[in-house]
Amino acid sequence: MLSVKGLRAKVGEKEILKGLDLEVGRGEVHAIMGPNGSGKSTLAHVLAGREDYRVTAGTVTFEGRDLLALTPEERAHLGLFLAFQYPVELPGVNNTYFLKAALNAIRSARGQPELDAVAFLRLMRERLKVLYLDDSLLKRPVNFGFSGGEKKRNEIFQMALLEPKLAILDETDSGLDIDVLRIVADGVNALRGLERSVILVTHYQRLLDYIEPDFVHVLAHGRIIRSGGKELALELEEKGYGWLGAEEAA
Amino acid sequence: MIAASPAVEAIVASEYEHGFVTEIESDTFPPGLDEGVVRAISARKGEPDFMLDYRLRAFRHWQTMATPKWAQVHYPAIDFQAISYFSAPRSKDGPKSLDEIDPVLLETYNKLGIPIEEQMALSGIAVDAVFDSVSVATTFRVKLAEAGVIFCAISEAVHDYPDLVRQHLGSVVPHTDNFYAALNAAVFSDGTFVYVPKGVRCPMELSTYFRINARNTGQFERTLIIAEADSYVSYLEGCTAPMRDENQLHAAVVELIAMDDAQINYSTVQNWYPGDAMGRGGIYNFVTKRGDCRGARSKISWTQVETGSAITWKYPSCLLRGDDSVGEFYSVAVTKGRQQADTGTKMIHLGRNTSSTIVSKGIAAGEGEQTYRGLVRIAAKAAGARNHTQCDSLLIGARCAAHTVPYIEVKNPTAQLEHEATTSKISDDQLFYCRSRGLTAEDAVAMIVNGFCKEVFKQLPMEFAVEAQKLLSISLEGAVG
Numbered sequence: 001m002l003s004v005k006g007l008r009a010k011v012g013e014k015e016i017l018k019g020l021d022l023e024v025g026r027g028e029v030h031a032i033m034g035p036n037g038s039g040k041s042t043l044a045h046v047l048a049g050r051e052d053y054r055v056t057a058g059t060v061t062f063e064g065r066d067l068l069a070l071t072p073e074e075r076a077h078l079g080l081f082l083a084f085q086y087p088v089e090l091p092g093v094n095n096t097y098f099l100k101a102a103l104n105a106i107r108s109a110r111g112q113p114e115l116d117a118v119a120f121l122r123l124m125r126e127r128l129k130v131l132y133l134d135d136s137l138l139k140r141p142v143n144f145g146f147s148g149g150e151k152k153r154n155e156i157f158q159m160a161l162l163e164p165k166l167a168i169l170d171e172t173d174s175g176l177d178i179d180v181l182r183i184v185a186d187g188v189n190a191l192r193g194l195e196r197s198v199i200l201v202t203h204y205q206r207l208l209d210y211i212e213p214d215f216v217h218v219l220a221h222g223r224i225i226r227s228g229g230k231e232l233a234l235e236l237e238e239k240g241y242g243w244l245g246a247e248e249a250a
Numbered sequence: 251m252i253a254a255s256p257a258v259e260a261i262v263a264s265e266y267e268h269g270f271v272t273e274i275e276s277d278t279f280p281p282g283l284d285e286g287v288v289r290a291i292s293a294r295k296g297e298p299d300f301m302l303d304y305r306l307r308a309f310r311h312w313q314t315m316a317t318p319k320w321a322q323v324h325y326p327a328i329d330f331q332a333i334s335y336f337s338a339p340r341s342k343d344g345p346k347s348l349d350e351i352d353p354v355l356l357e358t359y360n361k362l363g364i365p366i367e368e369q370m371a372l373s374g375i376a377v378d379a380v381f382d383s384v385s386v387a388t389t390f391r392v393k394l395a396e397a398g399v400i401f402c403a404i405s406e407a408v409h410d411y412p413d414l415v416r417q418h419l420g421s422v423v424p425h426t427d428n429f430y431a432a433l434n435a436a437v438f439s440d441g442t443f444v445y446v447p448k449g450v451r452c453p454m455e456l457s458t459y460f461r462i463n464a465r466n467t468g469q470f471e472r473t474l475i476i477a478e479a480d481s482y483v484s485y486l487e488g489c490t491a492p493m494r495d496e497n498q499l500h501a502a503v504v505e506l507i508a509m510d511d512a513q514i515n516y517s518t519v520q521n522w523y524p525g526d527a528m529g530r531g532g533i534y535n536f537v538t539k540r541g542d543c544r545g546a547r548s549k550i551s552w553t554q555v556e557t558g559s560a561i562t563w564k565y566p567s568c569l570l571r572g573d574d575s576v577g578e579f580y581s582v583a584v585t586k587g588r589q590q591a592d593t594g595t596k597m598i599h600l601g602r603n604t605s606s607t608i609v610s611k612g613i614a615a616g617e618g619e620q621t622y623r624g625l626v627r628i629a630a631k632a633a634g635a636r637n638h639t640q641c642d643s644l645l646i647g648a649r650c651a652a653h654t655v656p657y658i659e660v661k662n663p664t665a666q667l668e669h670e671a672t673t674s675k676i677s678d679d680q681l682f683y684c685r686s687r688g689l690t691a692e693d694a695v696a697m698i699v700n701g702f703c704k705e706v707f708k709q710l711p712m713e714f715a716v717e718a719q720k721l722l723s724i725s726l727e728g729a730v731g
Contacts, residue, residue: 048686052678076688088683091674092701101697102687109688141701158687 001026001197002047002067002166007058008222009046016042018222019058024166027195029188029211031233033202034219035241040201041085043219044170047199048082049075063165076102077109079165083155083172090142095154096124098142099161106162127160130190131183149180156187167191168199173207185210205237218244278337278467283330285309288436291336295405295439300416308425308435315429321592322621322653323561325497325534333499335437337467378403378442378458390454397453399483400445404472407443414445418476422505422542422569430501431538434470438503441471444483446512452483455711459488460500468499475505477512479545484515486714497525497560502537510545510572515553517710518566519718522558527616529588532560539566540596543575543604551578552595553709555718560589565623567596570604570632577606580706584722585618585650594624594655599635599665608639611703614650621653628665635662641671644702646695696722 002024009017016039024030034040046053047060049072060067063078070078090098104114115123128135133153143151152172159167172184188198188211200207208216208230216232217224218241226232226244236243279287288309292302317328378401394401400411407415425435442458460471477483500522506514516539525532535558541550552566568577579595597606610622622643628635643652654671676698684694700707700719707715 048682050682072682072685073688073690076686082686084683084686088677088679090680090683090698090701092704093697094701098687098697101693102684102689105690105693106688162687 001063002199003059003061004047005059007043007046007060008056009042010054010056011042011052015056016053016222017046020219020223022217022224024197024199026197027192028214029192029198029200030215030217031200031202031208031213032217032219032224033205033233033236036203038219039222040203040219041170044082044085044168044199044201047075047168048072048080073105074109076162076164077106081159081162081164081167083152083159083167083169085170085172085174087143087146087151087155089144089146091144093142095140095142096138099124099138099158102158103162124161127157131157131160131186133157133183148175149177152176152180153183156184160187160190163191163194164196166197166199168201170201171203172200173202173204181207181210205233208233220244276337279334281332281334283333283335283437287335291437291439294336295408297408298412300412301408304420304425305436308432309437311426312429312432312436315432317429318563321563321623322619322655323563323590323592325561325590328497328499328534330433333468335468335470336439338439378456394452394454394456398447398450399452400443401456402443404441404443404474405439407474411443411445414476415443415474418474418505418507419472420505422507422540423503423538428538430536431503434472434501434503434538437468438470438472441473441502442475442487443473444475444485446475446477446481446483448478448509449480450478451481455484455486457486457488460502468501470500471502473502473504474507475514475516476507477509477514477548479510479512481509482513484517484711486517486519486711488519488521497532497534499534499536500559502539504537504539504566506539506541506550508541508543508545508548508550508575511547512545513549513551514541515551515709516541516566517714518552518554518556519710519714519721520554520556520558520562521721523560524558524587524589525560527587529560532589533558535559535562535564537564539564540569541567541577542569543572543577543601544569545575546572546601547574547576548572549576549578551576551580551709553580553706554582554593555703555706555710555721556581556583556591556593557721559591562589562591562593564593565595567598568606569598569600570606570635571600572604573601574603575601576604578709579606579608579610579624580709581610582613582703582706582718582722583611583620583622584613584615585620586615586646587618588616589618589620591618591620592623593620594622596625597627597637599626599628599632599637601632603634604632605636606638608637608641609705610639610641611706612641612643612652613646613699613702614643614652615646616650618650620651621655623655623657625657625659626667627657627659628662628667630661632662633664635665637665637667639667639669641669642702643671643673644699645673645675 004020004022007017007020032040055068100120107114137150137154173181213230216228218226288305292305391401423431425432444456446452508514522533522535543550550568556562570577577597583591583593585591595608608624612620612622614620622641626637641654656669681691681694699722707718710718
């Protein structure tokens with residue numbers, strides 16, 4: 001469903017991705033690991049369509065479409081979702097209202113009827129239950145005044161509600177306690193059950209105790225230098241990134 | 251490659267919805283202003299002598315005055331001799347029965363979404379429609395009269411209720427108050443008059459819809475609302491004008507009087523033509539609005555949503571004379587393109603235990619420039635007075651500007667004043683976050699702006715809150731490219 005070939009991207013004049021290849025099939029969970037500065041977050045943002053990153057070479061196809069030709073919102077309409085490493089605060093914008101607007105924007109772009117308030121609330125309650133979330137976050141402005149853990153939970157809740165075909169989690173596990181890690185894992189596993197695909201961008205192996213990836217890739221210096229099964233993550237945990245010649249970038 | 255950047259910088263002018271011109275034969279005075287014109291306006295209205303005297307006093311005083319220069323707005327000097335001071339659709343001297351209204355006018359108002367045929371009207375809202383210099387229709391007058399409420403064109407009130415007009419006109423905003431108030435007193439041609447008798451709760455929302463149509467014409471309307479003891483009225487005004495290349499002057503005066511325990515809510519949704527992206531044309535909206543909380547425990551609340559006009563210069567104010575009286579000012583002002591606004595309020599605390607609240611939300615986009623200018627004055631006798639002021643500015647893009655100029659004068663040591671101010675920006679991060687959830691940049695801006703203004707919108711009557719929200723979205727359409 002996602003095919004990345006020879007992707008090169010720059011931030012300013014600095015090349016971050018230097019010829020990256022990645023294939024993600026339906027229902028697969030891929031973990032992308034790597035030291036700081038290896039280009040993990042850049043990959044996540046390039047896939048979501050952030051303009052600050054300039055793609056200089058390569059192709060990305062998603063669901064048969066040229067992803068790089070689409071705006072961020074068109075990518076969301078196609079079923080791409082990015083859980084942000086640093087979720088953005090929207091003061092004054094009610095979280096429930098925001099979610100309803102987002103879901104309906106996606107539905108109407110797909111030619112589906114918009115959900116009315118009643119149907120939306122029903123759906124929301126259902127998803128809340130699956131994730132064992134309480135609804136206090138929904139009455140507050142989007143991410144505004146949320147703790148770090150609450151922001152991450154909110155990202156996962158959005159993901160559960162929007163049911164993307166491909167979710168990219170950008171270091172969603174960083175700085176989380178065990179309880180929130182479980183929620184993240186539940187969210188991912190729920191999607192997986194729906195035959196949806198997930199890319200987990202992570203620095204640590206810890207998250208993979210809760211989510212068993214189908215594939216693990218090591219990203220270093222802007223390319224994937226090694227791919228394998230879940231055992232690769234354990235090996236990394238044991239030996240460190242240096243083992244693959246993928247030291248922390250300068 | 252990724253499509254064009256949604257950088258907050260890119261500003262595209264959005265379309266002004268109400269920019270059409272109504273083709274109707276009008277009686278329009280030739281441009282120019284002298285005593286003869288003032289007399290002609292009065293004669294045209296068949297006014298009693300006290301009105302002519304009032305106008306002439308105002309005109310003579312105006313001649314001694316100079317245009318105010320202290321506001322942070324920039325525009326070439328206005329040639330007051332190039333403006334026509336009266337324009338009326340032909341053969342419509344004043345409002346007649348609704349059946350007699352020129353169908354062209356009916357169509358104009360329907361196009362604007364203002365139903366002046368009662369059977370089509372929004373339930374529970376009475377409308378006075380002012381077209382250029384005259385009131386063309388006032389709905390639901392009979393129903394209101396049953397409750398004892400007078401709701402009519404001020405030109406009629408001069409004839410039908412001369413004592414009320416004589417007693418109150420100019421008692422809150424004297425003709426000597428400022429340059430534009432003096433000009434208005436001399437040449438005002440119509441506007442709305444509301445009288446709510448003692449103990450009456452006005453059974454419906456009252457509203458006036460102002461429309462400027464004729465070219466080179468100024469609109470000088472006058473509104474007078476009197477709420478007797480223990481009464482309540484909620485009033486809303488809306489404004490639009492055609493798109494024209496030249497600037498047009500709108501210099502209104504609004505006076506509110508609230509007696510003991512009375513409450514007046516006055517809401518404005520102002521959408522005058524703002525001019526084009528280059529700053530050509532648009533309305534100069536130079537307005538004096540003041541409410542007098544004359545009675546004890548009276549309350550006057552101003553709510554304004556200012557999205558239009560090339561230049562806005564207005565400070566709806568409250569004179570808190572009665573003990574325990576309450577003044578409120580809730581404002582959303584939007585400036586985009588080359589629009590300028592210098593707006594705010596004055597809360598003058600004279601009585602004991604008076605309190606006031608000011609909530610001002612300024613949104614600047616494009617090259618828009620705006621200033622919040624507010625005065626809170628606590629007089630020596632106003633023991634126990636309280637004020638809370640909150641001024642928030644939201645910037646969209648890097649070429650706009652927002653200023654806050656609070657004036658505080660306290661002459662009584664028991665006063666409590668609070669002032670909060672914030673400035674924020676819609677960031678690229680926020681836009682990207684919203685877009686990655688499937689929303690367009692425009693939806694995202696509208697959502698953030700509406701969230702920012704929520705506190706003010708909830709003060710508006712329901713139907714108008716929806717309208718204001720829509721207007722704001724349209725107004726900021728294209729504010730982010």
